[in-house]
Amino acid sequence: MTSSACPCCSGLPFETCCGPILAGAPAATAEALMRSRYTAFVRHDLDHVERTHAPEIREDFNRAEAERVAEECDWQRLDVLRATEEGDEGTVEFLIHFRRDGQDMRHHERASFRRIDGQWLYSAGEVNPKGEPRRVVKVGRNEPCPCGSGKKFKACCGR
Ligand SMILES: [Zn+2]
């Protein structure tokens, strides 16, 4: 039954994966919502994309542009790289493979999601994120290294 395989590449049938979410059911997780938004692009269902934006970014949404992107791109694959959730906040880092103007392209994003009244919403996205967000600690070169090695910083991670 490959014809009913969900476009989001979950391996599940559309009817039990993104289908119900596109039809308005709340997504169980931030990742499920993210997948359904990708599927919405594949199926040119921009209503779903629009209604799953958090209020603060809703007015920035360019519906005409999104529709054009949905149509011009040949969506190939979604890879969810990592998904984390804590209470009503979620982060999903993903890679979308698509073809546009005959070229293979990739979209890499770390997206933030917020759950409001039981509904996960897309609230922000960082395109081409550079690694893990890191806490920057200023350490003197002669101070003990914060990694706990017991060495001076300049002789350890500060080299
Ligand atoms: Zn799906």
Ligand SMILES: [Zn+2]
């Ligand atoms: Zn160190």
